Amino acid sequence: MTEPAPEQSQQSPPLTDSTAHLLARITDQLGAQLSLVSRNGTRRPMHRTRHPDRPAADGGTSAPALVAVAHGSRDPQALRTVLALLDRVRELRPGLDVRLGHIELNAPLLPDTLDELRGAEAVLVPLLLGRGHHVKRDLPAASAAAPGVRTRIAAPLGPHxxxxxxxxxxxxxxxxxxxxxxxxxxxxxxxxxxxxxxxxxxxxxxxxxxxxxxxxxxxxxxxxxxxxxxxxxxxxxxxxxxxxxxxxxxxxxxxxxxxxxxxxxxxxxxxxxxxAHPAMARLVLHRYDQARAGVAPADAVSLLASA
The missing domain is CATH 3.40.50.1400 (Rossmann fold)
Structure with a gap:
């Protein structure tokens, strides 16, 4: 009488990479869905995240407006050139509220631009190339005269x-x-x-x-x-x-x-x-980001002292 053959162990075939990836995705999705259900069986509200510079569903934006401050000129080419530069800035940072204000000679003047931002936050980026009277006196004075706007002043564009x-x-x-x-x-x-x-x-x-x-x-x-x-x-x-x-x-x-x-x-x-050179548009956004990060104008310029 022959003895019965021992039972072979039932082993599952190894998972392929694609199968393991699919299971991981299903597990993640189930975990995400379960996280939306509270203990009493009701569904929690879903919180969506968005890019900080993109408009919210209600039309607002979490990023402060970028107000480019130009000097102003009687030369009609000056305004056209500045507008072209700001178009490049918008292309690099879609969704960011980019506005223009002039110190003199051209509309819109800076006080008028700030008045339109009453109740909002703005970063003033001077389209000026050094620390002269306009940066040290005119911009702080304009900010102080617009108490309805929370403002920060970025460093001038130069040196960089x-x-x-x-x-x-x-x-x-x-x-x-x-x-x-x-x-x-x-x-x-x-x-x-x-x-x-x-x-x-x-x-x-x-x-x-x-x-x-x-x-x-x-x-x-x-x-x-x-x-x-x-x-x-x-x-x-x-x-x-x-x-x-x-x-x-x-x-x-x-x-x-x-x-x-x-x-x-x-x-x-x-x-x-x-x-409107491309490097200029990048520099405007760099000064804006520095101001948002809390880098003071004097500190931003001093970083170039050893360059």
């Missing part, structure tokens, strides 16, 4: 490496050849508006040093008003050093009287204002 990239791009558009081997004859004048505030001049000099490092040639800051040297004087100083092939880098956010006067010194080798 993104500004240098925009300056470099505009110089290339004006004919600067980065591959030119005869750089011993080349130089650049960084033409700025000018200010009596020593901090503003210091910021311009820092940008000039950063641009010189980027280009590998001397960069001399010059000014359209308030201080020296002028652009023609800076060009003569470069020529005295053998730098006869000089370009003018326009250290202006938008066209205007000062920008045109500086460009007239060497019209065939003068770069356009920074305008």
């Amino acid at each position: 490496p993104l500004l240098v990239e925009a300056l470099y791009g505009r110089l290339v558009e004006a004919g600067w050849d980065p591959g030119d081997r005869d750089s011993r004859r080349a130089g650049v004048v960084l033409a700025a508006a000018g200010s009596r505030d020593p901090d503003s001049a210091q910021d311009t000099r820092r940008t000039a040093r950063l641009l010189a490092m980027r280009l590998g040639v001397p960069v001399v800051p010059a000014y359209a008003s308030a201080t020296t040297p002028t652009v023609p004087a800076a060009l003569r100083a470069l020529a005295a050093r053998g730098r006869h092939r000089a370009f003018v880098a326009s250290y202006f956010t938008a066209p205007g009287r000062f920008a045109s006067a500086c460009a007239d010194a060497v019209p065939h080798r003068a770069a356009a204002p920074l305008g």
Whole structure:
């Protein structure tokens, strides 16, 4: 009599990766559904999350508005240029409330823009390139005169490496050849508006040093008003050093009287204002984010002291 064969153990076949992934998804979904049911069997309300800069269902937004503060100019190209820059900012940050306010000469003026934001929160981003009177006096005064708006003031755009990239791009558009081997004859004048505030001049000099490092040639800051040297004087100083092939880098956010006067010194080798260069849009958002994170304007500028 033969003995019955021992029973074979019943083992489940190993799970494939796809099967295990499917089971994990089902488990996660069941867990999520069960989490919405309270102990008494009623369903808990579902809380949806959203991007902090996208509008809520009721039309509001959790992010403060970005108010770009431009100086203003009688040149009609200035307003068009600033509007084009803000369009780029909106493309980079969809859903963010981006507005414009001018210090003078153009509508909308900053007080009117802030009045429209009564009861809301806003970050004022100056489209200015250094720490002059407007940044130190006019913007805080406008904020204090708008008590219905919770405001923070961002640092001016300069100095910053993104500004240098925009300056470099505009110089290339004006004919600067980065591959030119005869750089011993080349130089650049960084033409700025000018200010009596020593901090503003210091910021311009820092940008000039950063641009010189980027280009590998001397960069001399010059000014359209308030201080020296002028652009023609800076060009003569470069020529005295053998730098006869000089370009003018326009250290202006938008066209205007000062920008045109500086460009007239060497019209065939003068770069356009920074305008709506892509690096400018990124820099506006960077200053906005810094202000939201609690970085004070003076702290943001001082980060570039060792650059």
